[in-house]
Structures are given as C-alpha cells and as structure tokens.
Amino acid sequence: MTALVASWSLLVRxxxxxxxAGGVVIMAGGVLGGCAAxxxxxxxxxxxGGDPAAFDALSDxxxxxxxxxxxxxxxxxxxxxxxxxANVTLQVSRANSAFGNTILRALEDAGYGLQRVDADQxxxxxxxxQRFAETEAGPVTDYxxxxxxxxxxxxxxLDETRVFPSSLLTLEGSSAVPAEIVLDDAVxxxxxxxxxxxxxxxxxxxxxxxxxxxREVAVNDFDEQPANRRTAPAEILESAxxxxxxxxxERGDAALDPTAYERTRRTVLILDDAATRTxxxxxxxxxxxxxRDTREGDVFIVTACxxxxxxxxxxxxxGARVVEEFLGHGLTAEAVRLAPCIRASFRHASDDSPVPxxxxxxxxxxxxxx
Amino acid sequence: MSTRRWANDPERNARRHxxxxxxxxxxxxxxxxxxxxxxxxxxxxxxxxxxxxxxxADAPVDVVQGTMLDDLAAALVQLRAPRTTTVQIARESxxxxxxxxxxxxAAGYGVQRVDADQxxxxxxxERSAAIGEKGEALTRMELAVGVVELSRDxxxxxxxxxxxxxxxxxxxxxxxALDDAARFGxxxxxxxxxxDYIGSAAVLDSMPLISxxxxxxxxxxxxxxxxxxxxxxxxxxxxxxxxxxxxxEGAFGGLRDTFEPTERMxxxxxxxxxxxxxxxxxxxxxxxxxxxxxSDMIGLVGxxxxxxxxxxxxxGLALGRSRRVAEELLSLGIARDRVIDxxxxxxxxxxxxxxxxxxxxxxxxxxx
Numbered sequence: 028m029t030a031l032v033a034s035w036s037l038l039v040r041x042x043x044x045x046x047x048a049g050g051v052v053i054m055a056g057g058v059l060g061g062c063a064a065x066x067x068x069x070x071x072x073x074x075x076g077g078d079p080a081a082f083d084a085l086s087d088x089x090x091x092x093x094x095x096x097x098x099x100x101x102x103x104x105x106x107x108x109x110x111x112x113a114n115v116t117l118q119v120s121r122a123n124s125a126f127g128n129t130i131l132r133a134l135e136d137a138g139y140g141l142q143r144v145d146a147d148q149x150x151x152x153x154x155x156x157q158r159f160a161e162t163e164a165g166p167v168t169d170y171x172x173x174x175x176x177x178x179x180x181x182x183x184x185l186d187e188t189r190v191f192p193s194s195l196l197t198l199e200g201s202s203a204v205p206a207e208i209v210l211d212d213a214v215x216x217x218x219x220x221x222x223x224x225x226x227x228x229x230x231x232x233x234x235x236x237x238x239x240x241x242r243e244v245a246v247n248d249f250d251e252q253p254a255n256r257r258t259a260p261a262e263i264l265e266s267a268x269x270x271x272x273x274x275x276x277e278r279g280d281a282a283l284d285p286t287a288y289e290r291t292r293r294t295v296l297i298l299d300d301a302a303t304r305t306x307x308x309x310x311x312x313x314x315x316x317x318x319r320d321t322r323e324g325d326v327f328i329v330t331a332c333x334x335x336x337x338x339x340x341x342x343x344x345x346g347a348r349v350v351e352e353f354l355g356h357g358l359t360a361e362a363v364r365l366a367p368c369i370r371a372s373f374r375h376a377s378d379d380s381p382v383p384x385x386x387x388x389x390x391x392x393x394x395x396x397x
Numbered sequence: 398m399s400t401r402r403w404a405n406d407p408e409r410n411a412r413r414h415x416x417x418x419x420x421x422x423x424x425x426x427x428x429x430x431x432x433x434x435x436x437x438x439x440x441x442x443x444x445x446x447x448x449x450x451x452x453x454a455d456a457p458v459d460v461v462q463g464t465m466l467d468d469l470a471a472a473l474v475q476l477r478a479p480r481t482t483t484v485q486i487a488r489e490s491x492x493x494x495x496x497x498x499x500x501x502x503a504a505g506y507g508v509q510r511v512d513a514d515q516x517x518x519x520x521x522x523e524r525s526a527a528i529g530e531k532g533e534a535l536t537r538m539e540l541a542v543g544v545v546e547l548s549r550d551x552x553x554x555x556x557x558x559x560x561x562x563x564x565x566x567x568x569x570x571x572x573x574a575l576d577d578a579a580r581f582g583x584x585x586x587x588x589x590x591x592x593d594y595i596g597s598a599a600v601l602d603s604m605p606l607i608s609x610x611x612x613x614x615x616x617x618x619x620x621x622x623x624x625x626x627x628x629x630x631x632x633x634x635x636x637x638x639x640x641x642x643x644x645x646e647g648a649f650g651g652l653r654d655t656f657e658p659t660e661r662m663x664x665x666x667x668x669x670x671x672x673x674x675x676x677x678x679x680x681x682x683x684x685x686x687x688x689x690x691x692s693d694m695i696g697l698v699g700x701x702x703x704x705x706x707x708x709x710x711x712x713g714l715a716l717g718r719s720r721r722v723a724e725e726l727l728s729l730g731i732a733r734d735r736v737i738d739x740x741x742x743x744x745x746x747x748x749x750x751x752x753x754x755x756x757x758x759x760x761x762x763x764x765x
Contacts, residue, residue, distance in 0.1 A: 140509030309603030
C-alpha cells in the first residue's frame with residue numbers, strides 16, 4: 028500500500044510537470060503555427076437555456092478544458108447502476124458558473140432527463156463543485172459531481188493549454204464495482220505530451236477502500252491531435268452510455284431455464300434498416316402493450332442479431348434501442364435481456380433492407396415462483 | 398365539454414375542425430401521429446390553395462406563436478403531471494419545438510434529449526396552415542406526447558391570436574379546463590372554448606402481431622383449425638388471445654393479477670351482428686364516466702356461443718364484437734393501452750360462464 032501511494036504521488040508530480048512543460052511548448056507552437064480551432068460557447072450551454080455570460084471570462088482553451096472535465100465525470104456517472112440515464116431523471120438548478128453549464132450540457136448529451144427545480148428538490152438533485160488547492164506536488168483543481176447520494180470526485184491539473192487527471196476518480200454512494208467502470212481517459216492524450224513522454228494515472232476507487240483499478244496512461248508528443256480531429260465530448264458520452272446499456276442488457280443469461288420459465292408471447296419488430304435507431308409508431312405501440320402486461324419475474328429476451336456468429340455491432344445497437352424502449356416504460360434492467368448472435372439467416376453487409384428484432388416474453392412457471 | 402365519437406367517422410371528422418389543411422408546413426423532425434386527421438379533413442373537404450405564410454419552424458418564436466404554445470402546454474399540464482413525467486425530445490429540434498419544451502421545463506417536466514423516437518412520452522410538435530369554413534387562413538398546431546394528442550386551429554393576425562376551433566384531444570379522457578378568455582382576451586369565441594375528445598390515431602397497420610406461445614404450440618400438438626374450434630386469435634390491438642371458452646386463464650394474466658374488477662356490465666348484440674346501436678353506445682359512454690385514467694383499465698370479453706350462419710364463424714363474431722366495443726372506447730378517448738380485449742367463442746352455449754352474443758365489459762382498478 029505504501030509503495031502504491033508513493034508511486035501515485037510520483038505520478039501526480041510527473042503529470043503536473045508534464046502540463047507545465049508541455050504548456051510552454053504548445054503555447055510557443057500556437058504563436059508560431061497560427062490560431063488553433065476555436066469552439067462555439069453555445070456548444071457548452073445546456074439546450075434548455077444556460078448562462079452564456081458564465082463563459083465570458085474564459086478563453087476557448089479553458090472552456091474546452093472544462094468540457095473535458097465535465098465529460099470525464101459524467102461519462103463515469105452514466106455507468107453507475109443508481110444513475111442510469113434510461114430510467115433516472117435528474118433535478119437541476121440553473122447554472123451560473125462555467126463549470127455548472129458544462130456539467131448540465133454533458134448530462135443532457137449523456138441522455139439524462141433533466142428536471143428544473145428552484146432549490147434542491149428531488150432524490151437525484153445535481154450539485155457540483157470546483158476547488159483550487161495547493162498541494163505538495165503543486166496546484167491542482169478538484170472537481171466534484173454529486174447526484175443524490177452519489178458523489179464523484181477527481182483532481183486535475185490545468186495550464187493554459189491542457190488538462191490532465193492527477194488522481195483516481197473517487198466514487199461514493201454507489202454499488203458499482205470500480206473495476207467495471209471504464210474511464211475514457213485516453214481522450215486526454217489527444218492534447219499531446221512531452222517529447223520524452225509522460226503519464227497520468229487512471230482508475231476508480233470506491234468509498235473508504237483503496238484503489239480498485241489503476242492503470243497508467245502514457246502521453247507523448249505524437250499523440251496530439253488537431254482540434255478538429257479530437258473526439259467530441261458527445262461521442263464519449265454516447266459511447267459510455269451505450270457501453271453501460273449493453274453491459275446491463277447482456278449481463279443476464281438469455282438462455283433461461285425452461286423448467287423455471289415458460290414462453291408466453293412473441294413478436295417481431297421490423298426496423299426500417301440496419302442503422303436506424305427509430306422504432307416507429309407501430310413498434311413503439313407493440314412494446315408499450317408488451318410492457319403493460321408484465322408480471323413480476325417476467326423476462327423479455329431481445330434477439331436482434333440473427334445473421335452472424337460472435338458479435339455484430341449494428342445488431343447490438345438495434346437490440347439496445349429496443350431494450351431502451353422497454354426501460355422507458357419502467358421495466359428494470361434485469362427484466363430485459365439482449366441475446367447474443369445466432370446465425371439463422373444471411374445478410375450482406377451492404378444490405379439496407381428492413382431488419383427484424385425478435386422479442387420473447389418469458390414468465391416464471393407457477394410451480395417455481397418464490 | 399363535449400364528447401366526440403369515433404374518429405374514423407368521416408362525417409364527424411370533417412366537422413372536427415371545420416377546416417381543411419391545404420398545405421402542411423412540417424418541421425424536419427416533427428411528425429404527429431394523429432396527422433391523419435388533417436389528411437382526412439383535406440380529402441373530404443376538398444380545400445385547395447395556399448394558406449398564409451406560416452413561419453419557418455426555425456424562425457424565432459414571437460408572442461403570437463408563444464400564445465398558441467402556452468395554450469397547448471396549459472392543456473398538457475392537466476393531462477400529464479409535470480413533476481412525475483419526463484418527456485423525450487429530439488436532440489436537434491427546431492426553434493418552435495425548443496420554445497415549447499422550454500415551457501414544459503418551466504412547468505416542471507423532466508426533459509430528456511434523445512437521438513431517435515425513444516421514450517414513453519416522446520414529444521412531436523407540428524405547425525401547419527389550414528383554411529376555415531369561411532375560407533379564412535388558420536394556423537393548426539398539433540402536439541403528440543406519447544399516446545396523448547392535442548390539436549387546435551387558430552386565427553392569427555399580426556399581433557393577436559384567437560382559437561378558431563375546439564381543442565381536440567386524443568388518447569385520453571382526462572377532464573380539461575380551458576382558460577380561453579384569460580389567455581386570448583375578451584375577443585375569443587366562447588363557442589370554441591371547449592374540448593372535443595377523439596380516438597387516438599390508428600397505428601395498427603404498422604404494428605407487428607404479438608403472438609401467444611402456449612404449451613400446445615410449443616409441443617406441436619395444437620389441433621388443426623379446420624378440424625376443431627380455434628384456440629387462439631388476434632384481438633383489436635393485434636395481440637393474440639386465447640379462446641376463453643376453452644381456457645380458464647386469459648392472455649392478460651399479468652394485468653388481471655394487479656387489477657381488481659370494480660364494475661361489470663354486458664353489452665348485448667343482435668343475433669349474428671356486430672352493430673352496437675345507439676343503446677349500446679350510450680351504455681358504454683355511461684360506463685366510462687367512472688374511468689380513472691391513473692388507475693383503471695377496461696377488460697372486454699367478446700362472446701359468440703351458439704350456432705351462427707355467418708362465414709366468419711363464432712370466432713370472427715366474438716372478436717369482432719369486442720373489437721367494436723374497443724373502438725367505441727377509443728373514440729371516447731380511452732387510450733388503446735388501457736383496453737384489453739379477449740374473446741370466447743364456441744358453436745354451443747356457454748351456459749352461465751359467458752353470454753351467448755354479448756361483450757362483457759369490466760372496469761379494472763389497481764388497488765390503492
């Protein structure tokens with residue numbers, strides 16, 4: 028444990044040194060190479076209004092840094108079972124700070140339902156905090172996001188051009204297994220690093236315990252991406268949300284014990300093409316009717332992939348969309364499962380004809396009901 | 398407050414707004430499920446030509462447009478409780494929809510931005526041009542939030558707006574109070590300060606069949622339909638149901654477990670007929686007065702037991718009768734997902750279990 032803390036402390040110093048040194052280099056590059064692409068402040072305002080004035084005192088770079096931090100925290104939040112965007116609505120107050128605006132926008136982009144409140148009403152009230160600290164390793168900024176009982180906190184070091192995590196992400200109030208949370212920390216590498224290379228720590232530790240998952244992310248100068256080629260925050264959030272949704276849907280065994288469950292209903296939704304996420308009125312109505320007649324213990328098995336062995340991402344996306352629709356009607360993640368691929372038909376990769384998604388409703392047999 | 402009959406009735410449809418929609422100005426993502434109403438009005442009324450210039454959906458929303466949005470939002474707030482409802486809206490929506498969503502957010506609704514048509518309360522808003530009975534240009538606003546549909550025509554001038562028709566509501570029977578006088582001023586036509594309830598839009602054409610999987614089917618021992626009575630068929634919502642004459646448990650066991658029957662009546666049909674008649678309609682209208690949207694469902698069992706001369710047989714007659722009652726319920730504003738209809742059919746009498754030629758209508762209530 029002592030060795031771990033020592034190496035962690037060393038890493039923090041290294042990353043702070045990296046930011047300071049690299050900042051000078053990149054600033055010089057900016058002067059020599061001309062202007063970098065600037066972002067539109069509206070991109071980081073919540074769609075339902077926001078406070079543009081909150082960004083007035085910030086440069087484009089500082090705004091992008093805040094966006095990275097907000098995205099980093101929210102992409103972890105969407106992976107927690109207590110705060111799944113599919114079935115949790117968050118309560119928020121109007122944001123007056125730049126960090127608050129970027130947090131609200133990130134929550135919105137992550138697919139959360141946001142309910143405006145004038146005080147701290149609601150069981151999923153969103154609070155956030157930004158603190159500056161002088162540490163033995165240098166100045167760091169501590170960012171915190173609270174949603175109801177859940178708290179996420181992480182320290183970052185920022186300079187004029189870049190931001191890097193300088194601590195593990197601390198998680199409190201969640202039953203999530205830290206090792207199962209995927210932090211999209213690789214996105215920080217796109218800012219580039221020193222010519223000699225450096226690193227920062229990545230991982231999640233849970234309340235009261237030691238680090239549960241720690242890895243080192245190397246950053247080199249050649250990692251730097253031009254501003255217009257960096258991963259968009261919305262893309263990171265969508266990816267985290269989808270990863271979580273798929274993980275939930277695929278966690279349960281899709282091959283149910285036939286002695287414990289009986290099949291009661293089956294329907295086949297037809298989606299317009301392989302890439303669409305739109306279900307259409309008829310399919311939505313079918314899901315609504317299926318969800319309506321759900322007894323406790325019922326399980327819906329969704330099979331979207333019938334033309335491939337192993338994995339097929341497009342099919343997984345369609346299946347996840349149907350699962351999402353069920354969750355939107357109040358079903359729990361345990362009650363809707365996504366089946367793995369079964370090769371039952373052939374479909375060419377370029378085929379854009381309508382595609383089926385099968386749903387089978389299983390009900391516990393009366394004899395084995397607890 | 399008046400009650401409107403079946404929305405597929407062309408005559409009544411034509412009367413609905415007393416206008417037609419010669420030109421539809423659709424926002425890119427706005428699709429209202431109930432837009433067939435406007436199409437029907439166009440086809441029947443034969444109106445042609447252009448309406449007045451409807452602002453582009455991305456144009457800034459002025460006070461006049463905002464008043465129409467306020468009108469719809471005020472109605473929606475009475476139908477879906479803001480603090481407990483989260484609505485879904487397309488991530489990239491137009492200015493008109495954004496302005497409406499801003500009103501919903503201010504009212505306390507949760508707002509969830511989605512990339513497709515996710516959610517139980519997905520919002521679509523459409524503004525189009527319409528022409529009134531006297532040829533005057535009107536603006537039609539159509540809103541769909543999940544199964545609830547609201548539609549109204551307005552007379553718009555440069556600095557004022559007045560409702561030109563009643564507020565048409567589909568997919569719900571919840572009572573609504575309008576505040577036209579306060580919202581639109583003393584010039585508002587009092588005769589249109591009312592709510593007309595209609596059936597929700599039909600989506601059955603595009604709805605997939607929901608099949609039952611019985612043990613018999615799984616075991617492959619189901620009898621040949623031509624050789625014996627059928628054991629399952631499709632109801633009015635394209636959900637396969639069991640023949641209750643041969644089964645003790647219906648297809649909606651999960652629902653029946655959680656609801657308790659509180660009222661029961663039987664609507665009797667003439668022999669070999671699916672005509673409800675005026676008496677049947679009145680009986681049903683009276684029955685739904687006690688319907689509570691937040692806790693109730695309506696169970697139907699259409700029956701035909703005994704000899705029939707019709708080609709469709711007892712099965713067609715039984716399910717046709719329950720379908721007819723289901724349609725009537727929908728036309729009275731009951732949402733489709735609040736109705737479960739099944740059937741019992743047999744060439745012989747069911748004695749006391751089921752009526753020979755009637756539909757058992759039950760009000761099912763979730764225990765509080």
